[in-house]
Amino acid sequence: MHLETGIESQTRGFPSLTRNGGILQIEVTMSWTACLYRWLPALLLAAGTLCAPPAARALEMNVSTLDFVRFPEIHLYVQVKDSAGNPVTGLTDGNFEVFENGLPAIVDTRVAPLGGTSYGLALDCSGSMTGFQTQVINACTTFINLMLPLDQASIVFFENYSGTRVVQLMTNNHDLLTAAALTYYANGLTALWYGYTLALQEAQYELSPRAMVGFTDGQDNSSGSHTLQSTQLLALGIGAPVNTVGLGGVYAPPLIQIANATRGSYIQTVPDSLEYYFSKIVTAYRNQYELAYISPDTGTYGNFRSVQVRVSVPGEMLTDSVRYGSPWVSNFEPSITLTPHVQDTLLVASQPANTALTINAWITDNDVLTRIMIRHRHIGDPFYNHSVMTHVSDSLYTYTFLPGYLTSPGVEFYLQASDSYYHTTTSPLADPGQYPYRIAVLPNQAPAISHTPVASWPAGTAFPVTCTVTDSTQGVVQASLFYRNTSEIFWTEMDMAAAPGNAWTTAIPANQMVISYDMQYRIRAWDNQGTVSLTPIYQVDTGVSPVQITMTPAAAPIQIPAAGGSFDYTVGLNNSGAAAVSFDAWVMVTLPNGSPYGPVLGPLALTLPGQAALTRARTQSVPASAPAGDYLYLGHVGDAPFAPWHSDTLAFTKLSTGVGGPGVTGWHNTGESFPGGTVSSAGQIPGRFSLSLSPNPFNPRTVAKYEIREAGHVTLRVYDTAGREVRTLVNGWKEAGTHTAAFDGSGLCSGVYLMRLETGNHAEICKMVLLK
Incomplete structure (x- = not known):
């Protein structure tokens, strides 16, 4: 929360709430179903952070919203600020970690898209604001002027209870918002919490992120049954922080309390400084990060889930914890499906101008649908119009554009459906304000994209993508490639380069083509009228390794006598791809009891040119x-x-144990060397007993290297500083020599740990520092 009084100060937590009252007391007075589906997820988000304010630090991190409407896909909106309150930019997946009930999740990170924030603006029109009308109007219009084009807002005027009303419905038409603000007046009593409730209700059916901004002196004498607590509960339920600008003769305590509880801001300063503070509020939403992950527990049990978010930067790690209630049923959010005529005809072929055009969709939900909207505008217009779709029968909803609306170059739209539990979904599903459906209107034609998909591609090599784009009526302006691997939720966009013959080309980087996950991509192109075409999603199998290894024994079967022995073999490496590939090569041994041993060769860091092969004896x-x-x-x-x-x-067999002859005392691997590779010393007898880590400090993986002079039973364990065992890495027989063991600290907190090596009468301890 920010408390602004001309000099900025920051607090965290909920100093005016306790676990025996406030939010948690309200929570238990509600029905279980209402808590679970309406307000409990976001309510728990706040309750999970009830704590004393932390000591001052270089960075501040705050999870502003948790959105579970696509469960088991979870979205988190995270703000990271420096000591001056400015957003920290440039963070990536590697800076964030997410744990749900202690289990690590694969997190996908992006800067929250410019699809817009939905604001409910509430202006105090009571008589106590007499003399401050100009300040209120200037404050509200200043805030509107700082909003992004796709930011939208509604405006509520509150005075006495009966006079409190919505004067401007939700819109991203900033001219309409300004015109509504200019009708402000001061008269009557003050229904503060009723006005805030209406503003929040205007935002509750919009997509995240949402927020409320109030302009008031904090007086309340006409809110009826609406209270600070009920307003706070609604704000928490829809994940909308409450921000208030204190104007006039301000009574600040309740305004500070609700800002604290909802992770909002309270501002009280001179009018000349409002633009500075408003820009900080808007900038915080504009530059927050959106984190998405698939819940490690996809079960629909209705149970509470604790989510911990960590952000790591050099020298510092921040954490914030939130909670949510998982749903009782799958697919609990509204589902929108365009009818085939819309999907396969209207969105594909240009439509005649000045004719009626109907959009039909099937919309279903496990609960009661409460609002079905179509947001639409002419291509090139900055503002969306909001219209209600008509329920035809069963799950079919419709909206008809009147003949005069359809003009060239075309129209664009998206659908939005909400139910009585404030679950909202859209079609298109992702970033609909930025990437809506588009219908070209004659004589304009949408660009035509021609592309031949590829079914498979070797991992670790760049994947070239080429297409041709033509447009019979307009010039093609740009083509873009959107790609993600199947472990990711967000798409990465990259511009394609124009080439002769209407061709457009680019390549997905080699490091994105990983063998563990297939690659998905699609192509988007638009002309100079803003008309867009989008291909289907193509999927590429990257399960084919660009480099293969073969090992061929000189003689078979391989049998090692009791006194020890050796066998000869040929190892072959082949790069079937066209580009050079860098990789590791190593050899492990599986012992008769099934445990791994080694590596007995490598790891070797090698680079093999395209279409190259090598063999070594x-x-x-x-x-x-x-x-x-x-x-x-x-x-x-x-x-x-x-x-x-x-x-x-x-495969080889050791016939029996026995006393080895000279030279057969270890797992030695010798022969022709590899270009650029360094062979591990695992087969050599070390001159000392030692334990080391590299890297150290590490995040989150490191490799322990240990040397033992004699064969014997070895244990290698990791402990925390309290002496509790964290993990056992080795517990078994090891030959004399140099060995390695990998350690992954993904599920552990940053801090100091101790690694202890024991064998025979020897013990060695190494301090390890996990820095996330």
């Missing part, structure tokens, strides 16, 4: 102390040690 020794039984010898290429792309195996 190698010899692997097996010590006498190796247990008898069947072994697997596993060669890998990929990202060591966690992500092999391709593997090959050899």
Whole structure:
């Protein structure tokens, strides 16, 4: 919360609420169903942060909104500010971590899109504002002037209860908003909380993010049954922070309280400074981050989920915790499906001008649908018009554009449906204000995109995308590629470059083509009239490794005598792609008891040119102390040690244990060297007993390297500073030599941990620093 009094100060938490009252007391007086579906998710978001204000620090991080309407897909809006209150920009997936009930989630991060924030503006028209009318009008119009083109707002005037009303419905037409604000007056009593409630209700059916801004002196004497607590509950329920500008003879305590409780701001300053503070409010929403993840627990149990968000920057880590209630049923939000005629005809072929055109859609919900809207505008217009769709029968809804509305170059629109629990969804689903449906109107024609999709592509190599775009009536301005892998929720947009013959080209970077996830992409093109065409989503199988490994024994079967021995083999590496690929190569051994050992070769950091291959003759020794039984010898290429792309195996058998002869005392791997690669010393007998980590500090992965002089039982464990065991990395027989063990601290908090190596009469401790 920001308390602005000309000199900025910041507080966090809820100093005027306690766990035995306030929000939590209101929560338990509601029915279970109402809490769960209407207000509990966002209410818990606030309740999860009830704490004392933290000490001053260089950064501030705040989860302003949690949106679970697409469960199990969860969206979080996060603000990160520096010590001056300015947004911290340039953060990526690597800076954020999300845990739900302690389980790590794969998080996808983007700067919240410019699709707009929905504001409910509430202006105090009571008699106590007499003499301050100009200040109120200037404050409100200043705020409107700072809004982005796709920001929308409604305006509520509140005086006595019966005179409190909405004077401007939700719109992104800033001229209409300004005109409504200019009709402001001062007269009568003050229904403060009723006015705030109406402003919040105007925002409740809009997409996140939402917010409320009030302009008042804080007096209240005509709100009826509406109170600070009921208004606060509604704000928390819809995830709308309450911001208030104190004007006139201000009574500030309730305004500060509701700002604190809803993560909003309270401003009281001289009029000349309002633009500065307003710009900070608007900038905070404009530059917040949107984090999305799939819940690790997709079950619909109606249970409470605790979500912890961490942001890490050099030298500092911040956390914020929120909670939500999972739904009882799947697909609980409204569902919108355009009819085939709309999808396959109206959105594909140009339509004649000055004719009626009907948009039909099937809209369903597990609850009662309360508002079905179509937002529409002419292509090129800055403002959307808001119209109500008509319920025809069953789940069919319709809206007809009148003949005079359809003019060239065309119209664009999106649908928005809400139910009685304030669940709102749109079609198109993602960023509809920025990327609405578009219908071209004759004589204009939409661009035609021709593209031949590719079914598969090697991981680790750049994926070229080429298309041709033509337009019979207008010039093609630009083509863009949108792509994401199947672990991601958000699309990445990149411009395509024009080439001869109406061609447009680009390439998805090699580091985005990962073997673990397929790649999805689509192409968007528009002409100089703003008419847009969009291809279907194409999916590319990236499960084909660009580099393959083969291991061929010199003789088979491979049998190692009791005294130890060795076997010869040839390892081959082949890059079937056209581009050079950098990768790791390493060899592990699976012991007869199923536990892994090694690596006995590598990891080697190699680069193989396109269409290149190499072979190397190698010899692997097996010590006498190796247990008898069947072994697997596993060669890998990929990202060591966690992500092999391709593997090959050899099988060998150790006939029995015994005393080894000279030279057969370790897992030595020798032979022809690899270009640019450094062979691990795992097979050499070290001269000392040691333990080290690299990297250290680390985030979140590191590799422990340990050296033991004799074969024996080895344990390698990680402890916290209280002495509690965190994880066991090694617990078994190891040969003398140098070994490695990978450690992943993704599920742990930043801090100091201790790694302890024990074998025989020796022990070694290494301090490790996890810095997220």
